[in-house]
Amino acid sequence: xxxxxxxxxxxxxxxxxxxxxxxxxxxxxxxxxxxxxxxxxxxxxxxxxxxxxxxxxxxxxxxxxxxxxxxxxxxxxxxxxxxxxxxxxxxxxxxxxxxxxxxxxxxxxxxxxxxxxxxxxxxxxxxxxxxxxxxxxxxxxxxxxxxxxxxxxxxxxxxxxxx
Amino acid sequence: xxxxxxxxxxxxxxxxxxxxxxxxxxxxxxxxxxxxxxxxxxxxxxxxxxxxxxxxxxxxxxxxxxxxxxxxxxxxxxxxxxxxxxxxxxxxxxxxxxxxxxxxxxxxxxxxxxxxxxxxxxxxxxxxxxxxxxxxxxxxxxxxxxxxxxxxxxxxxxxxxxxxxxxxxxxxxxxxxxxxxxxxxxx
Numbered sequence: 001x002x003x004x005x006x007x008x009x010x011x012x013x014x015x016x017x018x019x020x021x022x023x024x025x026x027x028x029x030x031x032x033x034x035x036x037x038x039x040x041x042x043x044x045x046x047x048x049x050x051x052x053x054x055x056x057x058x059x060x061x062x063x064x065x066x067x068x069x070x071x072x073x074x075x076x077x078x079x080x081x082x083x084x085x086x087x088x089x090x091x092x093x094x095x096x097x098x099x100x101x102x103x104x105x106x107x108x109x110x111x112x113x114x115x116x117x118x119x120x121x122x123x124x125x126x127x128x129x130x131x132x133x134x135x136x137x138x139x140x141x142x143x144x145x146x147x148x149x150x151x152x153x154x155x156x157x158x159x160x161x162x163x
Numbered sequence: 164x165x166x167x168x169x170x171x172x173x174x175x176x177x178x179x180x181x182x183x184x185x186x187x188x189x190x191x192x193x194x195x196x197x198x199x200x201x202x203x204x205x206x207x208x209x210x211x212x213x214x215x216x217x218x219x220x221x222x223x224x225x226x227x228x229x230x231x232x233x234x235x236x237x238x239x240x241x242x243x244x245x246x247x248x249x250x251x252x253x254x255x256x257x258x259x260x261x262x263x264x265x266x267x268x269x270x271x272x273x274x275x276x277x278x279x280x281x282x283x284x285x286x287x288x289x290x291x292x293x294x295x296x297x298x299x300x301x302x303x304x305x306x307x308x309x310x311x312x313x314x315x316x317x318x319x320x321x322x323x324x325x326x327x328x329x330x331x332x333x334x335x336x337x338x339x340x341x342x343x344x345x346x347x348x349x350x
Binding site for chain 2: 058
């Protein structure tokens with residue numbers, strides 16, 4: 001019971017945090033203006049930015065393609081004889097790093113998004129949602145037309161309907 | 164009786180390599196599964212190919228000799244922790260060596276070259292040096308999260324802490340690193 005309560009509190013806190021983050025976006029111009037004019041904030045944020053930059057530089061550095069194979073060869077060299085003679089080691093000694101599926105898919109992000117959008121439109125057509133929207137619109141027009149006919153007469157109502 | 168004992172011994176000698184091969188085959192599968200991520204992590208910590216190979220070798224050697232050849236309960240956690248520790252100790256050794264060389268150079272009054280305002284390599288070097296100075300619990304989170312590119316859930320699982328703790332540790336670590344990098348610049 002107690003754990004449930006804590007779990008609920010956690011979810012509430014999480015949602016509150018997300019709501020606050022949404023309402024207080026970092027791209028807020030007021031925030032930028034304040035930082036531009038406040039030396040105290042600048043002195044706190046600039047070093048953090050430097051750490052972030054350095055981390056990004058380190059992340060963007062690429063090693064040579066055969067480093068994994070080289071490291072595997074060196075590591076296998078100190079393992080037991082029985083392991084060194086294992087057929088699996090040949091594969092490990094010639095292995096090359098492959099990008100993850102996520103990295104490969106990022107190239108095709110836009111294509112995937114547009115295909116998904118097409119599929120959604122197709123599904124909407126299939127489920128007759130567009131037809132019901134049209135029905136709703138035409139019945140709305142009819143009601144408005146009736147109202148004008150009752151209030152202004154058929155001649156004026158027809159003119160208004162045409163315009 | 165003696166003949167029976169010797170025949171059992173011979174039989175044992177014959178089966179031993181086979182058993183070892185079977186019992187330690189998980190080392191190779193761990194190498195295949197975690198190898199690329201480990202190499203990437205080590206490369207980001209060390210920035211030198213030979214050091215990466217050395218740290219990688221030491222990590223798997225330790226894995227193969229863990230508890231007399233027994234398989235650790237959480238291989239991934241064991242591998243990443245060991246690799247991080249090995250890499251950090253290599254970095255520390257290097258920093259000491261560099262300090263020693265600098266002292267010798269100062270004693271010999273060699274002319275020092277002035278560095279430009281923002282030097283990428285210098286910044287990375289300083290950051291790596293600062294990471295080695297971090298307390299263990301903060302360092303592990305930064306290394307796994309930023310160098311290993313793992314999400315907080317994975318980091319928490321490896322370090323046996325909660326996700327929220329991992330977030331707090333990372334925040335503290337970045338603040339400390341920022342202060343230290345700024346201090347070095349002002350010096």
